[in-house]
Amino acid sequence: MPPRHVAILGGGLTGLSSAFHISRRFPNTQITLLEKQNRLGGWVMSERVEVRVPSETGSSVRTARVLLESGPRTLRPGGQAVLELVNLLNLAPSLLTVPRTAPAALNRFLHLPGSPGLLRIPMSFASLLTSPLAPTLVRAVFKDAFSRGTSPPRAAEEEDESTDAFLTRHFGGTFARTFGSALIHGIYAADARDLSIRAAFPQMLEYEQAGGGSVIRGMIATALARRKDTGEVKEGTYELGGVEGLMQGMSVYSFKEGTGELVDALERDLEGKESVRVLKGDGAVSLGKGESGDGFEIRTASGTTLTPSHLVSSLPLPALNALLHSSSSRALPALPHLTANPTSSVTVVNIVFPGPPTSLHPPGFGYLVPRPASDYADGNALGILGTVFDSCALPTQDPADAPITKVTVMLGGPYYTRGRFAPPPVDGDGSLSSEYVRRLLDELSRHLGKQLPAPLLVRVRTHEACIPTPTPGHVARIAEMRRVVRESWGEAAEVIGAGVDGVSVPACVEAGRTVGRNW
Numbered sequence: 001m002p003p004r005h006v007a008i009l010g011g012g013l014t015g016l017s018s019a020f021h022i023s024r025r026f027p028n029t030q031i032t033l034l035e036k037q038n039r040l041g042g043w044v045m046s047e048r049v050e051v052r053v054p055s056e057t058g059s060s061v062r063t064a065r066v067l068l069e070s071g072p073r074t075l076r077p078g079g080q081a082v083l084e085l086v087n088l089l090n091l092a093p094s095l096l097t098v099p100r101t102a103p104a105a106l107n108r109f110l111h112l113p114g115s116p117g118l119l120r121i122p123m124s125f126a127s128l129l130t131s132p133l134a135p136t137l138v139r140a141v142f143k144d145a146f147s148r149g150t151s152p153p154r155a156a157e158e159e160d161e162s163t164d165a166f167l168t169r170h171f172g173g174t175f176a177r178t179f180g181s182a183l184i185h186g187i188y189a190a191d192a193r194d195l196s197i198r199a200a201f202p203q204m205l206e207y208e209q210a211g212g213g214s215v216i217r218g219m220i221a222t223a224l225a226r227r228k229d230t231g232e233v234k235e236g237t238y239e240l241g242g243v244e245g246l247m248q249g250m251s252v253y254s255f256k257e258g259t260g261e262l263v264d265a266l267e268r269d270l271e272g273k274e275s276v277r278v279l280k281g282d283g284a285v286s287l288g289k290g291e292s293g294d295g296f297e298i299r300t301a302s303g304t305t306l307t308p309s310h311l312v313s314s315l316p317l318p319a320l321n322a323l324l325h326s327s328s329s330r331a332l333p334a335l336p337h338l339t340a341n342p343t344s345s346v347t348v349v350n351i352v353f354p355g356p357p358t359s360l361h362p363p364g365f366g367y368l369v370p371r372p373a374s375d376y377a378d379g380n381a382l383g384i385l386g387t388v389f390d391s392c393a394l395p396t397q398d399p400a401d402a403p404i405t406k407v408t409v410m411l412g413g414p415y416y417t418r419g420r421f422a423p424p425p426v427d428g429d430g431s432l433s434s435e436y437v438r439r440l441l442d443e444l445s446r447h448l449g450k451q452l453p454a455p456l457l458v459r460v461r462t463h464e465a466c467i468p469t470p471t472p473g474h475v476a477r478i479a480e481m482r483r484v485v486r487e488s489w490g491e492a493a494e495v496i497g498a499g500v501d502g503v504s505v506p507a508c509v510e511a512g513r514t515v516g517r518n519w
């Protein structure tokens with residue numbers, strides 16, 4: 001029998017995807033989505049702002065509406081659950097795609113703390129030959145591929161280690177610090193020494209297993225096995241329409257109005273459904289068992305009481321923990337491990353410069369800054385994690401007749417938790433102090449190897465505790481947490497979200513897509 005009433009806690013992508021998919025599966029079920037903020041989408045945040053742009057000769061000024069992203073800005077075509085939403089929400093006409101052959105897909109850089117300029121990460125054998133990064137990469141490949149028996153596979157499900165420890169074991173400490181830490185900054189804004197390899201990169205463990213202890217041998221063996229596998233016709237379970245075809249040969253994609261279009265389309269869809277109620281600016285303040293012992297009782301900040309038969313929590317796990325502890329009447333049994341993982345805070349600074357991108361930075365995706373050899377307490381002015389060259393990947397998101405260069409600098413993460421850094425103070429109107437902007441521009445000029453012009457716009461957002469870091473043991477802890485939900489809250493409740501299923505946009509959408517499949 002379909003559920004009578006499903007309450008969904010949290011209006012980020014996971015909550016929105018849950019509401020969308022549950023309402024498709026059970027069109028007559030009442031659904032209430034509760035979000036304490038006045039907006040939906042969590043940290044997916046796309047916004048157009050007016051920028052006064054001088055013409056190339058400087059003789060006139062025009063106003064351009066420039067798109068700024070402070071959360072995820074591009075998506076990978078491999079995430080089928082997101083492609084399905086693009087199809088079902090008719091977003092294909094808004095798609096902007098970046099081919100695999102574009103400079104933004106091919107050129108990625110590192111800025112090594114302590115030395116000026118950027119180093120291109122070699123993506124081909126030819127570019128490896130001339131790269132200053134070659135010694136680190138070649139040594140790493142040899143260490144993993146030709147070391148026999150020194151890296152026993154960690155097959156047992158309960159075994160886990162940090163991503164840094166795994167990479168050091170296979171590829172050496174210099175590789176782990178130079179490439180591994182930078183990669184983890186770009187995804188989790190976290191310290192690779194804190195991040196579980198099993199939770200973040202389970203495929204690495206599969207390669208290690210397939211390669212008898214070597215990741216590289218395992219990758220080669222897996223690729224060869226896939227090539228032999230040609231006869232198999234895979235059953236498509238996602239409703240992709242023609243969208244998959246549009247993604248052939250593409251590295252990433254977004255939308256004309258940014259990733260926020262996904263959120264807006266989901267919100268419009270839910271608003272159009274009579275069975276769905278979206279309560280913005282009204283979070284749950286208490287959560288307990290229903291009065292008759294059946295279902296749940298939720299009280300909201302505005303005083304509304306809900307008595308759903310089914311419950312989906314997509315709240316950050318620490319927020320769910322706080323909610324459970326503040327709920328006294330008919331309290332639900334506590335859940336283990338909700339506060340086991342730390343979270344990273346990220347400061348996102350969008351900067352718009354006059355002039356075309358070619359005048360300011362090399363063509364490419366942007367650059368990442370590895371962990372300094374001296375650790376997070378020092379060695380990196382302001383705690384910069386990396387910079388994205390936004391205008392390079394998706395130039396058509398902004399007006400073609402306004403010559404601008406848009407970059408986004410990301411700061412914080414482990415610099416805020418382990419270092420002596422704190423999020424930059426902002427003035428009453430939300431802007432950075434001119435002294436901080438000067439220091440930031442000086443530092444960027446050093447990274448890019450050229451003096452930068454005065455920016456047309458600088459906008460800052462600090463996302464507090466926005467990305468959970470699954471620490472070693474996460475997968476086992478989540479399995480236990482899920483068991484306790486099942487056994488003591490019942491089959492009518494599920495706990496999902498970035499802190500459970502993974503931090504990427506596809507992981508969040510997928511979690512909402514599969515929630516309640518057994519109802």
Ligand SMILES: C=Cc1c2[nH]c(c1C)Cc1[nH]c(c(CCC(=O)O)c1C)Cc1[nH]c(c(C)c1CCC(=O)O)Cc1[nH]c(c(C)c1C=C)C2
Binds near residue numbers: 071188368386504
């Ligand atoms: C606000 C900053 C974010 C940082 N990480 C994420 C956000 C939103 C989340 C994230 N970023 C990436 C992934 C992997 C998904 C994938 O594409 O496979 C996740 C979950 C990769 C990534 N990192 C950066 C970009 C532009 C992308 C592509 C996806 C996206 O648009 O987010 C740049 C970047 N992100 C962060 C830093 C410090 C950084 C530096 C250049 C933190």
